[in-house]
Amino acid sequence: MNLTNYHSHTSFCDGRAPMEDFVKEAIRQGFTSYGISSHAPLPFPTHWTMKKEDVESYLEEFRSLKNEYQGRIELYIGLEIDYLDEYSNPSIEYFRNLPLDYRIGSVHLLKDDKGEIVDVDCSKEVFKERLDNHFHSDVKATVLAYFSKLMSMAELGGFDIVGHADKIAYNASFCQPNVSEQSWYKQAQRDLFAFISEKGYMMEVNTKAYHKLGVFYPDTTCFSLIKEMHIPVLVNSDSHYPELVNDGRIEALQALKTAGINMVMELIAGKWQENPILV
Ligand SMILES: [Zn+2]
Ligand SMILES: [Zn+2]
Structure with a gap:
């Protein structure tokens, strides 16, 4: 029934419970x-990242949880790694x-023109304030800077x-409003998805905000691109x-099926495999 999840935080970062509580709940839910x-x-302390x-x-x-729960669930360890700049990103030796077992690459941070690091992964109200205070209220430039970071991340691997x-x-x-309908937006999005496909990365459909905000990341409007470009x-x-x-x-999973995508990636016995969506 595709009961898997590979993006989960813990009290080592800004997750609200110890690792074991997530494992127990996952087992309880099958x-x-x-x-x-x-x-x-990150190279500096934040309230949401793990300390080195x-x-x-x-x-x-x-390792100790994996031993303890062996045979009841397959457990895997990863990190969600920020693309900050060329010195701190998923590609560095460290x-x-x-x-x-795997790594998720994400962009949460942009730099303003003074080089100050700005977290744009925040509420929409806070985002608007930061856009006004750091990015001259320029939605287009800020969005393009975000896409450009994702492109650099995909380039470096x-x-x-x-x-x-x-x-x-x-x-x-x-x-x-409707910024994602603009032709420049659609082009940046298409270029990014094409590059992700070319480089062979998997893409998550992130459901964190679905019940609060009614959107997936990326949202259903992008599913046709995912399908067209055969992105796992x-x-x-x-x-x-x-x-x-x-x-x-x-x-x-239902929204993916509606968009004509019938397979999802699952990590089985340590290997990423394509499995049919069974909902
Ligand atoms: Zn996350
Ligand atoms: Zn994230």
Whole structure:
């Protein structure tokens, strides 16, 4: 029944419960496979990323849970790694050398023209404030800067899954209605998806905000692109709370089927495999 999730935070980052609580809830709900992916360390401290000195305990805690729950669920360890700039991103040696099962590459941060780092992965109201204060209220330039970071990330590699591609669409649409209908937007989106396809990455359909905001990341309007470009896709809940491990999963799988996509990627016995959507 495609009961899998590979995007899950824990109290090592901004997740609201210990790793084991997510594992227990996944087992309780009948998941066959579950992956942990806390926010990887950045070169500076934040309230939402793991500290570099905690990475070893993160891996150690996972190893002990994997042993403890062996035979009841397949457990995998990953990280959600930010593309910040050319010095801190999924492709650098430090991340490549970690013993991980998979890596999610995501963009949450942009730099303004003074070089100040700005988190654009926030509520739409806060996004509008930051757009005004850091990016001259220029929706187009900011959105294009976001797409450009994703392109650089895809170019450099070091990850398996593109995290919440196109997430900026929701916030940008609040500042400029129907922005994603603009031809420049559609072109940037098409170029990104084509490059992701060419490079052979998987793309997640992230369901974290579905019940709150009514959108997936990327949303259903992008599903025809995913299909056209044959991008391998999987559904992830990006859960920060154990009770949300399964949130929006069925809805996303159904929406994919409606768009004519009938297969999703699942990690089975350590290998990514294409499996039919069974909802
Ligand atoms: Zn993220
Ligand atoms: Zn996440």
